[in-house]
Structures are given as C-alpha cells and as structure tokens.
Amino acid sequence: MPDRTDLIYAYDGSFVGLMCCVFESYEQKEIPSVIRPPGVQQGLFDTAKWIETDEHKAERVFNSIPLKISSQAQELVKLGFLTCAPHKELLIYHFLRLGFKYGSKVMTMLTDDTVCSLQKAVRHLTSESHKFKGFVRFSVYGEVLVAVIEPKNFVLPLLSLHFSDRFRNESFMIYDKTHSMALIYRSQKAELMFVDELTLPEVNGTEVEYRRLWKQFYKTIAIEGRNNPRCRMTLMPKRYWGQMTEFQWHVAETATELPPTSVGSLDSPFKYPTRK
Amino acid sequence: MLNIDIYDKLTILSDSAKYDVACTSSGVNRSGKQGTIGSAAKAGICHSFSADGRCISLLKVLMTNICVFDCKYCVNRVSNDIVRVGFTPVELAELTINFYRRNYIEGLFLSSGVIKNPNNTIEQMIKALELLRNAYHFGGYIHVKAIPGADSELITRLGLLADRMSINIELPSQESLKLLAPDKTKESILRPMGLISTKIQENSTDLVKFRHASKFVPAGQSTQLIVGATPDTDHKILTLTEGLYKKYHLKRVFFSAYMPVAEHSLLPSVDIKPPLMREHRLYQADWLLRFYGFEAKELLNEQNPNFNLQVDPKCNWALNHLEKFPLEINKAPYEMLLRVPGIGVTSAMRILTARRSSPIDFSGLKKMGIVLKRAQYFITCKGKIMEGLKITSDEAIRALMSDQFKLTSHYPEQLSLFREPFIRSEDVQQCLTGQI
Numbered sequence: 001m002p003d004r005t006d007l008i009y010a011y012d013g014s015f016v017g018l019m020c021c022v023f024e025s026y027e028q029k030e031i032p033s034v035i036r037p038p039g040v041q042q043g044l045f046d047t048a049k050w051i052e053t054d055e056h057k058a059e060r061v062f063n064s065i066p067l068k069i070s071s072q073a074q075e076l077v078k079l080g081f082l083t084c085a086p087h088k089e090l091l092i093y094h095f096l097r098l099g100f101k102y103g104s105k106v107m108t109m110l111t112d113d114t115v116c117s118l119q120k121a122v123r124h125l126t127s128e129s130h131k132f133k134g135f136v137r138f139s140v141y142g143e144v145l146v147a148v149i150e151p152k153n154f155v156l157p158l159l160s161l162h163f164s165d166r167f168r169n170e171s172f173m174i175y176d177k178t179h180s181m182a183l184i185y186r187s188q189k190a191e192l193m194f195v196d197e198l199t200l201p202e203v204n205g206t207e208v209e210y211r212r213l214w215k216q217f218y219k220t221i222a223i224e225g226r227n228n229p230r231c232r233m234t235l236m237p238k239r240y241w242g243q244m245t246e247f248q249w250h251v252a253e254t255a256t257e258l259p260p261t262s263v264g265s266l267d268s269p270f271k272y273p274t275r276k
Numbered sequence: 277m278l279n280i281d282i283y284d285k286l287t288i289l290s291d292s293a294k295y296d297v298a299c300t301s302s303g304v305n306r307s308g309k310q311g312t313i314g315s316a317a318k319a320g321i322c323h324s325f326s327a328d329g330r331c332i333s334l335l336k337v338l339m340t341n342i343c344v345f346d347c348k349y350c351v352n353r354v355s356n357d358i359v360r361v362g363f364t365p366v367e368l369a370e371l372t373i374n375f376y377r378r379n380y381i382e383g384l385f386l387s388s389g390v391i392k393n394p395n396n397t398i399e400q401m402i403k404a405l406e407l408l409r410n411a412y413h414f415g416g417y418i419h420v421k422a423i424p425g426a427d428s429e430l431i432t433r434l435g436l437l438a439d440r441m442s443i444n445i446e447l448p449s450q451e452s453l454k455l456l457a458p459d460k461t462k463e464s465i466l467r468p469m470g471l472i473s474t475k476i477q478e479n480s481t482d483l484v485k486f487r488h489a490s491k492f493v494p495a496g497q498s499t500q501l502i503v504g505a506t507p508d509t510d511h512k513i514l515t516l517t518e519g520l521y522k523k524y525h526l527k528r529v530f531f532s533a534y535m536p537v538a539e540h541s542l543l544p545s546v547d548i549k550p551p552l553m554r555e556h557r558l559y560q561a562d563w564l565l566r567f568y569g570f571e572a573k574e575l576l577n578e579q580n581p582n583f584n585l586q587v588d589p590k591c592n593w594a595l596n597h598l599e600k601f602p603l604e605i606n607k608a609p610y611e612m613l614l615r616v617p618g619i620g621v622t623s624a625m626r627i628l629t630a631r632r633s634s635p636i637d638f639s640g641l642k643k644m645g646i647v648l649k650r651a652q653y654f655i656t657c658k659g660k661i662m663e664g665l666k667i668t669s670d671e672a673i674r675a676l677m678s679d680q681f682k683l684t685s686h687y688p689e690q691l692s693l694f695r696e697p698f699i700r701s702e703d704v705q706q707c708l709t710g711q712i
Contacts, residue, residue, distance in 0.1 A: 030611045039559050040707045063456075086680070089416075089423075105632075105633050107629075108629050108630060108632045108633040108641070109630070109633050109634070110626055110629060110630035110640075110644045111630055111636060111639075111640035111643050111644060113361070113643070114641045115643060116645075120645070130319075133321050134321045134322045134323040134324070134333070134379075134382070135323070135324070135393055136379050137378060137379060137380070138377065138378045138379050139375065139378065140378065145377065145378070147379070162315075162317075165308040165315050165712075166313070166314060166315045166416075166598065167308075167377070168308045168309070168310060168311075168312070168313070168315065169310075169311065169312075170313070170377070171315065178398070182498060210375070210378065212283070212373050213282070213283060213286055213371070213375075214378070214380050214597045216283060216285055216286060217290050217334070217375075218324060218326065220286075220287050220290045220291050220294070221290055221293075221294050221326050221332060221336060222294070222326035222327040222328045222330075223294055223295070223328050223330075223537050224326040224328075225536060225549075225550055226330075226533075226535075226552065227327055227328055228327070228328050228329040229327060230329075231325075231328075231329025231331075232327060232328075235322070235329065235331070236324065236325045244324065244380070245380065246324060248632065248707050
C-alpha cells in the first residue's frame with residue numbers, strides 16, 4: 001500500500017464523513033497523513049482530497065466494526081469522535097486500521113500509542129461528561145429550564161439520556177457555548193441543534209430567591225476548620241466555575257435569541273447535525 | 277411559597293447538619309418515571325465541592341435543631357444556648373424540589389434533633405418524606421438518619437421512603453458513649469442497625485418473589501465514627517469498622533475528625549487542630565478493607581494500635597512484608613497487584629487487560645497511566661527492575677524514607693516518605709471526601 005506522506009483528506013466534519021474517509025483509504029489503498037475537518041487552516045501548498053459524504057459507505061464501515069473488531073471498539077470510536085483530542089480523526093483512523101488488522105485484540109493493546117491515546121481521550125470525555133451531570137446549573141424561565149456549559153469535549157450527546165430521564169416532565173435546554181450547540185428537550189423528545197448565540201431574558205424574583213438560598217447553603221455547608229481550597233480546585237477546576245450559580249456573586253442577568261439552524265436526533269452518531 | 281425567614285432557617289439548619297460527613301448519593305440506580313421528577317445513579321453524582329473540598333451532593337439539613345439529648349460533642353445539645361428553628365414539611369419539600377429542578381442537588385439528606393422523643397421525631401420525618409415522595413412525586417435520592425431508640429415499626433416505615441439510612445455510632449466504645457452521650461447506649465444504636473440490616477435482607481428476598489415489593493433502603497445503610505474526641509485507638513476503630521461491614525453489611529463507614537465545637541472538661545480543648553491526617557489514614561485503610569482484600573488484623577494489632585502518619589497503610593504493610601516483593605508485573609495475580617503501593621483497582625485491571633496481548637515493560641506501564649513513583653520499588657517488568665533505580669535492599673528503602681523526612685509548617689506531624697512532598701493532591705482529595 002503506497003504510503004504517500006503528503007496525502008490529505010478533507011471531509012465535512014461529520015461522523016458519516018469520517019467513516020467515508022476510512023472507506024476511501026481502504027478502497028484506494030492509500031494512507032492519509034492528515035484528515036482535515038472544515039474550518040481548519042490549510043497549509044500553503046497542500047492540496048487536499050475532498051472526501052464525499054456517502055451514508056451507504058459510512059454504514060458499511062461502521063457496521064463492520066463489531067463484526068471484525070468488537071462492539072466495545074465501535075463504542076470507543078463513537079465516543080472518540082466526541083472528544084477534543086487534536087487530530088481525533090487520524091487517531092480514530094489509525095485505531096481502526098489496527099483493529100481491522102488485529103481484530104478484537106486491539107482493545108487489549110493498551111501500550112500501543114494509538115490505542116492508549118484514543119482511550120485517554122475518551123476517558124477525558126467521559127469524566128468531563130460525568131462532572132457536568134453534577135455541575136450543570138439550570139435557571140427557570142417560565143416553564144423552561146435553561147443551562148449554559150463550556151465543556152472542552154462535545155458532551156451533550158452523553159448528557160442527553162441522563163437529563164431527559166431525570167426531568168421527564170420538564171422542558172429544558174442545555175446550551176454548549178464551546179460548540180455552539182444546544183440540547184433541547186420538550187414533549188418527551190430530545191434533539192440537538194445549532195444555536196450561534198444565546199441571550200437569556202431577565203429572571204424573575206423566585207429564581208433570584210432560590211439562587212440566593214443556594215449560595216447561602218453552599219457557603220454554610222463548608223466547615224471552616226477544614227478549609228482546603230486546593231482540594232476543591234482539584235475536584236472542581238476553575239474552568240467550571242464560570243457557569244455555576246454558587247460562584248456568581250454579582251452578575252447582571254441578560255439575554256438574545258437566534259433561531260436554531262438545523263435539527264438532529266441523538267440515538268446515533270450518524271444523526272449529529274453538521275454545519276453546512 | 278417562600279417564607280420570609282426560610283433563608284435564616286436554611287442557614288441555621290444546614291450549619292448544624294454540616295458535621296455529618298456523608299454526602300454520597302451512591303448505591304442505587306433508578307430511572308425516572310412518567311409524572312415524577314428525579315432519578316438516581318449508582319455511582320453517585322457530586323454537584324459541587326465546598327471550600328473545604330468536600331463533595332456536595334445532597335441538600336444536607338436538619339428538620340429541626342431542637343434536641344432533648346445532651347451529647348457533649350454536639351452543637352445541638354440541649355444545654356447549648358442557640359437559636360432553635362424547624363422546617364415545616366412543605367418548606368422542606370419546596371426547597372428540595374426547587375434545588376433539584378435547578379440541578380443544584382442530587383437529593384435530600386434529612387437528619388433531625390430529637391424533638392420530644394425518638395418516636396415523635398421519626399413520625400415528623402415520615403410526614404415530611406411522604407409529602408415529598410407522594411405529593412411532590414420526588415424520585416431523587418433521599419438519605420435519612422434514623423434516630424437511636426425509635427420503634428422498629430417506625431424505622432421500617434421511614435426506610436421505605438428513603439434510599440439510604442444511617443445511624444451514627446459517633447463514639448467507638450461503650451465507655452466513651454457513657455461519658456459523652458449519656459442519652460445513647462450501644463444497644464440503642466446497634467439494635468436499629470441490626471433491624472435495618474435484617475429488613476434489607478428480607479426485602480431482597482421479597483423482591484425476588486414479588487417484583488413490585490416496595491424497596492427498603494435500596495442503597496443500604498451507613499454510619500459515622502468520630503475520630504479524636506476520645507482516646508480510642510485506630511485499631512479499635514478499624515476492627516469495629518470491619519465488624520460493621522461483615523455483621524451489619526454496611527455500605528459505608530465514615531470517619532469524622534473531631535472538630536471542637538464545644539467546651540467541656542471531658543473533651544479535647546477547643547483550640548486543638550482536627551486530626552485530619554489520622555482520619556485520612558483510616559479512610560485509606562477502609563478502602564483497603566473494601567476493595568483491596570485486606571483484613572483489619574493485617575494492618576494493625578495490639579502492639580501497633582495506631583497508623584503511622586508518615587506512611588500510608590498499604591505502603592506500611594508492604595515495607596513489613598518485603599519478602600513478598602518485588603512482584604513480576606507480567607505474572608502476579610490480581611490480588612497481589614492490588615497489594616503493590618501505588619497500584620490501585622483501575623491500574624491493576626489495566627495491567628490484566630494489557631498483558632493479555634503482550635508483555636508489559638516500564639514504558640508501557642507509564643503509557644497506561646500507572647504512576648510509578650512508589651510502585652517502582654516493588655515491581656519488576658520482564659524480570660528486570662526499573663532502569664536507573666538504585667534500590668536493591670530493604671535497608672535502602674528505609675533509608676530513602678528517613679532521608680526525606682521534612683517538617684512542613686502547616687502540618688507539623690506530617691513527614692515525607694520518598695521524594696514527593698508528603699501530602700499529595702490525591703491524598704488531600706481523598707482525605708476530605710473519603711472517595712476516589
């Protein structure tokens with residue numbers, strides 16, 4: 001298989017597109033050195049090969065993973081796509097190459113650079129999403145709960161099930177500022193959509209009152225004689241504090257809303273919306 | 277609706293509840309139901325961390341701080357002159373639901389002072405929880421404290437409303453109880469504990485027989501022991517802990533370094549520092565009992581009744597059993613991997629997985645995220661010790677220990693083992709939260 005070091009794939013940034021890159025590489029017997037999502041600056045002389053997104057090809061690749069490797073590997077690939085690992089595309093691609101070569105054994109090759117990097121990235125994702133299950137803070141606007149988060153990884157698909165289950169009868173939105181995406185749950189259905197900017201209306205008196213009660217509880221529950229800010233920081237790094245009620249001591253509540261641009265459902269990585 | 281003084285009530289009643297260390301929301305999985313609000317996650321979810329580094333997961337409050345008992349170590353003792361308030365069931369339910377909706381909390385931790393007598397108190401608590409569960413359809417986590425001395429029938433009813441129930445032993449011996457908590461006896465604490473334990477077992481057979489049998493404290497029971505208020509040794513505390521896990525099938529035993537809140541001739545003076553490192557060592561040992569296959573008698577005995585504050589219990593054990601080391605990473609069974617200082621459950625599992633495909637060397641261990649700082653002295657990879665490591669005899673290891681003894685201004689009693697400063701961040705973390 002010719003290993004052209006300058007071969008660059010460009011794809012549309014969707015999971016389907018990435019699976020097509022894998023398909024293309026096997027079909028053409030070539031190994032890309034870069035798989036580039038849209039919006040990444042390209043080098044002066046690089047001429048990328050555009051990989052068309054084709055759902056049929058993608059499905060062939062995706063469905064072959066549990067057959068030729070294992071269903072755990074398929075899960076890892078799915079999650080790997082949500083991580084913030086730099087060059088996650090290449091990581092997933094090389095992981096799949098190893099998998100198609102070694103079969104289910106690839107999941108035990110923890111000392112391999114590719115496998116351990118991908119697993120590490122996925123652990124980062126799952127631990128971040130677990131943290132957000134606790135750190136998300138909703139504000140009540142009329143009948144709707146709204147929260148804003150700024151995660152490093154794309155955690156919304158992982159939070160969806162947890163919050164939809166917990167708040168079955170509510171309507172809520174979790175806005176991911178980092179990825180300009182919102183998880184919206186209403187009438188028992190969750191969906192993801194692009195939201196470029198979110199400005200929220202003023203909150204009412206009850207909301208202000210409960211925020212005040214929570215802040216007071218937060219302050220009171222700490223035992224002074226055991227004060228340990230470093231420990232708190234390790235368990236809850238400062239980057240989370242920005243959106244947490246208990247750390248908002250003097251904020252003006254403001255707001256603007258832009259119409260959502262596209263809609264997708266959540267049960268499969270094929271359905272995550274992509275920016276056109 | 278919001279009462280004018282709910283703010284003050286919350287302040288007083290959470291302030292009095294904060295010395296209860298347990299704030300875990302773990303032990304039960306329950307998915308949400310149509311028409312209700314809330315669910316529970318087996319692993320537990322921390323919603324915030326307070327300035328002392330402890331996890332906040334439940335709205336931890338007392339129903340009232342009125343108390344007829346006079347436990348010397350407690351802020352709410354009847355002889356203490358403080359403001360007394362109480363939540364009404366509606367206030368408590370509104371607060372819980374509204375905090376829960378905003379995802380501030382995972383549920384409620386309800387405790388109470390003893391109002392007239394234990395039975396009356398439990399009846400009040402049942403009333404509040406029934407309102408929350410049945411009228412507000414709350415499906416989140418509830419941890420409730422049972423009151424020592426209450427009737428079995430009432431404890432049973434309370435248990436059907438809660439996920440976890442706890443009865444705090446607080447003082448690890450009958451003598452200490454007599455001295456400091458004259459209204460409690462060992463019997464009044466252990467009897468309900470036994471009752472809860474039996475009920476849980478009965479209930480689990482009921483659940484096999486009838487799928488819809490209502491669940492009695494599905495997340496099990498826990499307790500708390502105060503460390504440092506009385507002269508009880510670590511050995512005594514740890515043996516008691518082991519007994520509680522074995523006999524009463526407790527899910528957790530929590531330790532609380534004694535915080536001087538009251539001046540009394542029978543108690544340590546109010547300006548002593550809480551024995552945080554001792555508490556931490558007990559938690560480490562507790563972990564060794566629950567997840568690492570250790571027994572209390574391997575860690576402490578009559579001759580060495582207290583933990584070495586300079587060395588963690590596992591390292592201490594390893595140094596006293598050097599004949600078992602070094603251990604070959606590629607051959608050692610899981611139980612032995614767990615006994616290597618610096619290798620925990622996650623690391624041991626990863627080693628098992630990785631060696632199925634190929635032998636592991638030191639660089640492989642590092643890649644897998646295994647910290648070698650302490651482990652390197654106790655292991656070999658493919659028959660070799662780590663390159664550059666000069667330690668070959670036990671004397672050398674001991675020398676390495678004493679060489680690095682350093683006094684830090686903050687914790688005068690804490691000395692340094694190997695090269696790292698003694699208190700590692702994960703120590704501090706676990707020290708205060710009691711979790712990994």
